Amino acid sequence: xxxxxxxxxxxxxxxxxxxxxxxxxxxxxxxxxxxxxxxxxxxxxxxxxxxxxxxxxxxxxxxxxxxxxxxxxxxxxxxxxxxxxxxxxxxxxxxxxxxxxxxxxxxxxxxxxxxxxxxxxxxxxxxxxxxxxxxxxxxxxxxxxxxxxxxxxxxxxxxxxxxxxxxxxxxxxxxxxxxxxxxxxxxxxxxxxxxxxxxxxxxxxxxxxxxxxxxxxxxxxxxxxxxxxxxxxxxxxxxxxxxxxxxxxxxxxxxxxxxxxxxxxxxxxxxxxxxxxxxxxxxxxxxxxxxxxxxxxxxxxxxxxxxxxxxxxxxxxxxxxxxxxxxxxxxx
Amino acid sequence: xxxxxxxxxxxxxxxxxxxxxxxxxxxxxxxxxxxxxxxxxxxxxxxxxxxxxxxxxxxxxxxxxxxxxxxxxxxxxxxxxxxxxxxxxxxxxxxxxxxxxxxxxxxxxxxxxxxxxxxxxxxxxxxxxxxxxxxxxxxxxxxxxxxxxxxxxxxxxxxxxxxxxxxxxxxxxxxxxxxxxxxxxxxxxxxxxxxxxxxxxxxxxxxxxxxxxxxxxxxxxxxxxxxxxxxxxxxxxxxxxxxxxxxxxxxxxxxxxxxxxxxxxxxxxxxxxxxxxxxxxxxxxxxxxx
Amino acid sequence: xxxxxxxxxxxxxxxxxxxxxxxxxxxxxxxxxxxxxxxxxxxxxxxxxxxxxxxxxxxxxxxxxxxxxxxxxxxxxxxxxxxxxxxxxxxxxxxxxxxxxxxxxxxxxxxxxxxxxxxxxxxxxxxxxxxxxxxxxxxxxxxxxxxxxxxxxxxxxxxxxxxxxxxxxxxxxxxxxxxxxxxxxxxxxxxxxxxxxxxxxxxxxxxxxxxxxxxxxxxxxxxxxxxxxxxxxxxxxxxxxxxxxxxxxxxxxxxxxxxxxxxxxxxxxxxxxxxxxxxxxxxxxxxxxxxxxxxxxxxxxxxxxxxxxxxxxxxxxxxxx
Numbered sequence: 026x027x028x029x030x031x032x033x034x035x036x037x038x039x040x041x042x043x044x045x046x047x048x049x050x051x052x053x054x055x056x057x058x059x060x061x062x063x064x065x066x067x068x069x070x071x072x073x074x075x076x077x078x079x080x081x082x083x084x085x086x087x088x089x090x091x092x093x094x095x096x097x098x099x100x101x102x103x104x105x106x107x108x109x110x111x112x113x114x115x116x117x118x119x120x121x122x123x124x125x126x127x128x129x130x131x132x133x134x135x136x137x138x139x140x141x142x143x144x145x146x147x148x149x150x151x152x153x154x155x156x157x158x159x160x161x162x163x164x165x166x167x168x169x170x171x172x173x174x175x176x177x178x179x180x181x182x183x184x185x186x187x188x189x190x191x192x193x194x195x196x197x198x199x200x201x202x203x204x205x206x207x208x209x210x211x212x213x214x215x216x217x218x219x220x221x222x223x224x225x226x227x228x229x230x231x232x233x234x235x236x237x238x239x240x241x242x243x244x245x246x247x248x249x250x251x252x253x254x255x256x257x258x259x260x261x262x263x264x265x266x267x268x269x270x271x272x273x274x275x276x277x278x279x280x281x282x283x284x285x286x287x288x289x290x291x292x293x294x295x296x297x298x299x300x301x302x303x304x305x306x307x308x309x310x311x312x313x314x315x316x317x318x319x320x321x322x323x324x325x326x327x328x329x330x331x332x333x334x335x336x337x338x339x340x341x342x343x344x345x346x347x348x349x350x351x352x353x354x355x356x357x
Numbered sequence: 358x359x360x361x362x363x364x365x366x367x368x369x370x371x372x373x374x375x376x377x378x379x380x381x382x383x384x385x386x387x388x389x390x391x392x393x394x395x396x397x398x399x400x401x402x403x404x405x406x407x408x409x410x411x412x413x414x415x416x417x418x419x420x421x422x423x424x425x426x427x428x429x430x431x432x433x434x435x436x437x438x439x440x441x442x443x444x445x446x447x448x449x450x451x452x453x454x455x456x457x458x459x460x461x462x463x464x465x466x467x468x469x470x471x472x473x474x475x476x477x478x479x480x481x482x483x484x485x486x487x488x489x490x491x492x493x494x495x496x497x498x499x500x501x502x503x504x505x506x507x508x509x510x511x512x513x514x515x516x517x518x519x520x521x522x523x524x525x526x527x528x529x530x531x532x533x534x535x536x537x538x539x540x541x542x543x544x545x546x547x548x549x550x551x552x553x554x555x556x557x558x559x560x561x562x563x564x565x566x567x568x569x570x571x572x573x574x575x576x577x578x579x580x581x582x583x584x585x586x587x588x589x590x591x592x593x594x595x596x597x598x599x600x601x602x603x604x605x606x607x608x609x610x611x612x613x614x615x616x617x618x619x620x621x622x623x624x625x626x627x628x629x630x631x632x633x634x635x636x637x638x639x640x641x642x643x644x645x646x647x
Numbered sequence: 648x649x650x651x652x653x654x655x656x657x658x659x660x661x662x663x664x665x666x667x668x669x670x671x672x673x674x675x676x677x678x679x680x681x682x683x684x685x686x687x688x689x690x691x692x693x694x695x696x697x698x699x700x701x702x703x704x705x706x707x708x709x710x711x712x713x714x715x716x717x718x719x720x721x722x723x724x725x726x727x728x729x730x731x732x733x734x735x736x737x738x739x740x741x742x743x744x745x746x747x748x749x750x751x752x753x754x755x756x757x758x759x760x761x762x763x764x765x766x767x768x769x770x771x772x773x774x775x776x777x778x779x780x781x782x783x784x785x786x787x788x789x790x791x792x793x794x795x796x797x798x799x800x801x802x803x804x805x806x807x808x809x810x811x812x813x814x815x816x817x818x819x820x821x822x823x824x825x826x827x828x829x830x831x832x833x834x835x836x837x838x839x840x841x842x843x844x845x846x847x848x849x850x851x852x853x854x855x856x857x858x859x860x861x862x863x864x865x866x867x868x869x870x871x872x873x874x875x876x877x878x879x880x881x882x883x884x885x886x887x888x889x890x891x892x893x894x895x896x897x898x899x900x901x902x903x904x905x906x907x908x909x910x911x912x913x914x915x916x917x918x919x920x921x922x923x924x925x926x927x928x929x930x931x932x933x934x935x936x937x938x939x940x941x942x943x944x945x946x947x948x949x950x951x952x953x954x955x956x957x958x959x960x961x962x963x964x965x966x967x968x
Contacts, residue, residue, distance in 0.1 A: 290862040290863050296845060301835055305836070
């Protein structure tokens, strides 16, 4: 089971003030603008936990995932794995310990390669074993994720979405990494396939003692798999808490709205009112103060002026002025 | 999914043999290659031998035609069939060489620009724009004026000038492939840039590369003919189809077949190459999302 | 309740390289005025083809057949192309999944909204503009006058879908067919858009056929539910009937697959439906679900019997409990 954020063990991965900006041009003549995709994230990933990261499109969760994988370097701040900085590590040393599973099982497998050679690619890159040995390990891993060995010589185009996602999982696990970064691993799948993949991910976690960073917009799925949850909004973490705490007592108004938006299959309950209004977060043009203030039903003057910091509140950490010892009184 | 899947090779074979255009193109190309390779065996006469007694003999289907010279003879009494067969050598040699040289230059530039983006992309785009501002025929004219015309000069000039389409198409295709998650997944295995480029990106842009390569090969063959026609390409007495048309232009009104024969050979070869390019593109598409 | 739409024995066949694909097989349902019918199923079950068949928007390689296809007293199966074109966009309109591609990027919002109106209702440009501004206000877009001059790319995904809804309402339709209208949107926006659709339905009284794969959406929005599998409706009933007591093993399996906060225990195994959907090319005999069904018997090779119990219908060898 995952350790509490308060646990004293040193974390497996530590993210310190990580930022990532992109320069974006809107049209030919417009001047370039800076997009703060990840805007100062501090986070620790403990061994054995499933850290869920939730938020809407454009909140920076996928950029953060790619930073953890070393695919996008940080513009500022550091990501540290066991004392070594990810940005300075040898790509292969990082790859041996952190592996991805992406959302789109159609895009994440090279359509021109056979299944066995897709799964064996990490072994080739790391020069492990000879051709026969690599194939044996690839087929073994395919069987472990529930695919028959006879598919090894097929191409991705001949497989269903669920089978492809199993291939992607096999590729991620063939090097026996410690951390698997799952970026919306079931969002592109049918409901009946989603449950199979979720069950598989949970089984593999127990079997290999894996740590997951599980990114999703589907809160019901995150509640099912995560031991700890970070809620992101406009590049920042606005709430971080153990899973049972965040689903039982959501603190940040955005977390509350997200939870209210989950449509459980309970007929008769009708549709929730999220009180969010029409504003939609634009990462190119974030509002002053708290990024959520234009959509927040509780926003006060201070929310439009000052950015709240992530502060402890019981077992949770929340970035909202309402939980601030000084400003909190205004919200009473 | 439990039913046995047809093997990949079997499906590919089915698609290749079922493609009429591709098969037609291949058939014509096989004939052209056979002509080029086995020219000394196939040609009934020495293409350079001048029989001044038998000048401007018409082809066999015309009155005065004879089976000794099935396609007739030219103004110097050289056997037209033999010269047409040998002409395939020049056209194919130039087509292939130019395609290889320009393909190597253009593909490298396109891959680099598409994959690395940023400054590399800007630099490549600038070079492509500068190159497009140069008219191929005028540059060839200047070069031939300076160093004289020959087979090697034609190959060098066209090869060093005609890479622009390779660069543009490969750049766009690479940009598309680079954004795919399988590239990210390969990078996340710690694979080197070269391995990602050659192992993941290149196989996926190969169909586009083949199409451009065939188009460029066909266009190089036509350009060679045009340059030779203008006297800027291969030099007489080498049998080149362009040169043959050029030499025949004075007899155009009396002996139209002198232009029609090398012209038809040229047209068929270019058509065949384009058919093969289109066919490969159709056949090589990965199995769809079914 | 009088039915606005009656569908009986709808079939859609697609000709594909491998043969004839039976995308929709003998589908029958009725939608009453002001009612919401949700058609739910997984990808490839034929739900989108059903929607397109209703609208007469099937792809070129598709053939539609139906014993009865009656909308608002008009026989759609016998209607001419002009008649269908007149109905589409006015008496019956459609909302698509991808608001970015469903709106034409080259025209302003105002042009597109007014264009629909004037094509069907005629009238002055001013009247059309007034109606467009009124409806943009209704779908919650403030400063409607200014928005009418904007292009689709200037709006966020949620706003674009609101514009699509306004466009569907321009000619006061009796029926809206919405194909996955919120699938491309964020969860918070999804809840807002669905609520908006329901509120507008209450106000204007149109019937709604909503196509979705999301059981949560179905439960919260539907009056009645049709569950599709492999081109056929396997179960039909009110939302309460289908969710509280699913009769078809596929419906039950589907409901078991989704994690539900408060019902499934975190970390526990979820239900699963083994296997994959059968190929729909060629002849299909018996129950299409039998290869994945835990209750399958030899009898399932024959056409499954239809059961009905208080408006709850299903096609399975298993009868009422």
